[in-house]
Amino acid sequence: MTGKILTIVIAVSALIAGVAMYYLQVYAYYETVTPNGVDDVQLTTLNGTHETILYEDFQAIDSESSPIRFRACFTTQTPLSTLTSTYEQYIGSSPRNAPGWFECFDANSIGQDIDNGRAQVFTSQRNLEFGIDRVVAITEDGRGYIWHEINECGDKAYDGSPLGEDCPERETGGN
Missing domain, CATH: 1.20.5 (Single alpha-helices involved in coiled-coils or other helix-helix interfaces)
Structure with missing residues (x-):
């Protein structure tokens, strides 16, 4: 018994x-991110400055528990051809899965659009936090997606490899 x-x-x-x-x-x-309506969607120009693009229907989620949990969706009327000639493209990025309840962000579909050339990925901000870049993918029909990507410096820092000279100084926290 x-x-x-x-x-x-x-x-x-x-x-x-x-x-x-x-x-x-x-x-x-x-947590749901409340859009400010001003600079929620920014891209890095070819000369390195940040510009806000026109966007609508912005939805985003984030979590303080991890720097790569940010996901966002939006729409834009700016043609993809204009974006590719004005803003820095981000090479080697693939979207990470979002929780199933955040329905606008389907990583598999976004990844297929990128692989098939129906979407382009742009740099929003490099080293938003050490080793983490914010990237923006925009499809031919104006759907946009934002997520955080671990960059080369982040990969090296997290696996213990020596950081290259092109990596920024890493901030250290102290008590």
Whole structure:
């Protein structure tokens, strides 16, 4: 009898822990970003300055628990040809999955659009935080997506490799 009770307690505890971990990963740490309507969507020009592009229908989520959890969706009327001739393209980026409840951001679909040339990826801001770049993908039909990408300096810092000379100084926190 004691074995059955112990088995039930362990099974219920495991179920509760599993549900709690799922909730914490998918829902708990994300917050809706309130757009300011002024500079939510910025791109880096070919000469290195930041410019806000025209955008509508901005939706975004973020989390303080990780620098790569930011995701956003928007629309723009600016033609892709104008964007590619004016702004810095970002090479080697692929969108990260967003929680299923953030329906406007489908990483697989965005990735296919990028791979098939139906979307271009632009630099929004390099080293937004050490090792993290903000990138913006815009499709031919004006749908736009923003996420954070780990850059080369971030890869080196996180795997313990020596940082290159082209990496910015890393801020160190102290008590």
